[in-house]
Amino acid sequence: MRVLITGAAGFLGSHLCDRFLAEGYEVVGMDNFITGHPDNVAHLMGRPDFRFIQHDVTNYIYVEGPLDGVLHFASPASPVDYLEQPIPTLKVGSLGTHKALGLAKAKGARFLLASTSEVYGDPQVHPQPESYWGHVNPVGPRGVYDEAKRFAEAMTMAYHRYHGMQTRIVRIFNTYGPRMRPGDGRVVSNFIVQALRGDPISIYGDGSQTRSFTYVDDLVDGIYRLFHSDRVEPTNIGNPNEFTVLELAERVLAQTESSSALDRLPLPEDDPKVRQPDITIARAVLGWEPRVELEEGLQRTIPHFRRLVEGHDAGARTLAGAADAAAPV
Numbered sequence: 001m002r003v004l005i006t007g008a009a010g011f012l013g014s015h016l017c018d019r020f021l022a023e024g025y026e027v028v029g030m031d032n033f034i035t036g037h038p039d040n041v042a043h044l045m046g047r048p049d050f051r052f053i054q055h056d057v058t059n060y061i062y063v064e065g066p067l068d069g070v071l072h073f074a075s076p077a078s079p080v081d082y083l084e085q086p087i088p089t090l091k092v093g094s095l096g097t098h099k100a101l102g103l104a105k106a107k108g109a110r111f112l113l114a115s116t117s118e119v120y121g122d123p124q125v126h127p128q129p130e131s132y133w134g135h136v137n138p139v140g141p142r143g144v145y146d147e148a149k150r151f152a153e154a155m156t157m158a159y160h161r162y163h164g165m166q167t168r169i170v171r172i173f174n175t176y177g178p179r180m181r182p183g184d185g186r187v188v189s190n191f192i193v194q195a196l197r198g199d200p201i202s203i204y205g206d207g208s209q210t211r212s213f214t215y216v217d218d219l220v221d222g223i224y225r226l227f228h229s230d231r232v233e234p235t236n237i238g239n240p241n242e243f244t245v246l247e248l249a250e251r252v253l254a255q256t257e258s259s260s261a262l263d264r265l266p267l268p269e270d271d272p273k274v275r276q277p278d279i280t281i282a283r284a285v286l287g288w289e290p291r292v293e294l295e296e297g298l299q300r301t302i303p304h305f306r307r308l309v310e311g312h313d314a315g316a317r318t319l320a321g322a323a324d325a326a327a328p329v
Contacts, residue, residue, distance in 0.1 A: 026049045057092060113170070134146075169232075236281065
């Protein structure tokens with residue numbers, strides 16, 4: 001069995017490559033490195049069962065040989081990224097999804113779309129079941145990501161209905177773990193990096209807004225099960241245990257033993273007040289539910305950021321020392 005994973009050098013895509021390779025698949029990874037990084041797949045290079053192609057999926061996609069699956073994970077996925085790159089975000093959700101679906105159709109491959117809980121917007125139904133249509137501001141700053149994914153879902157279902165393709169749609173809720181980027185704007189990575197550096201923890205609003213945090217291994221397991229299931233309609237994969245942003249900050253401070261203060265900032269426009277998946281379908285159809293609690297997940301994630309922060313700070317000290325040594329006296 002052979003699959004293509006777009007966005008393979010990203011946080012989620014690289015973990016997905018690991019899982020499919022571990023299950024005996026051959027994997028073709030594809031990424032243009034807009035937000036992904038070569039380091040995330042460096043450990044896979046040279047393996048006979050892994051091939052990497054640097055390519056922008058908004059252009060025609062060519063992959064030599066057969067494919068049994070196409071998993072479309074290419075997209076900026078953090079607020080920092082899609083607010084800085086709104087047009088590429090819209091293009092990868094529309095043109096990129098179209099190109100990936102076309103490839104899957106040509107190869108007779110099963111297609112899985114990485115969608116998001118952001119299709120629910122700032123929800124008025126809580127928790128959010130797959131049947132909820134969402135509450136999205138299409139012209140707000142976050143709309144470029146929300147609407148790109150909503151369009152991608154519509155196109156995926158159109159290919160299923162019109163062409164009879166085998167398609168799957170996963171709606172991903174907040175996920176964290178190793179290989180996240182320090183400056184990606186996600187709340188878990190932000191808090192951990194700020195705590196490790198002793199910087200103030202950025203709390204937007206009063207910190208009462210909620211999120212449900214899924215450790216990356218749990219998410220990948222749910223996606224793998226969904227890919228092999230018969231479930232066509234969108235499926236929530238996320239952790240139903242809900243935490244306020246302030247509770248997350250307290251746990252990060254405790255685990256990092258940081259003395260960082262809390263810095264209160266205005267709430268961004270259209271920021272969801274609540275976010276919690278209803279995973280009734282995932283439990284019943286996939287036999288899936290998350291296993292890693294937040295405390296354990298943070299314990300697995302913090303060392304990753306500690307290495308990055310210490311490496312960055314050491315490099316900065318070296319550069320500063322060199323500059324001082326070269327300065328005239």
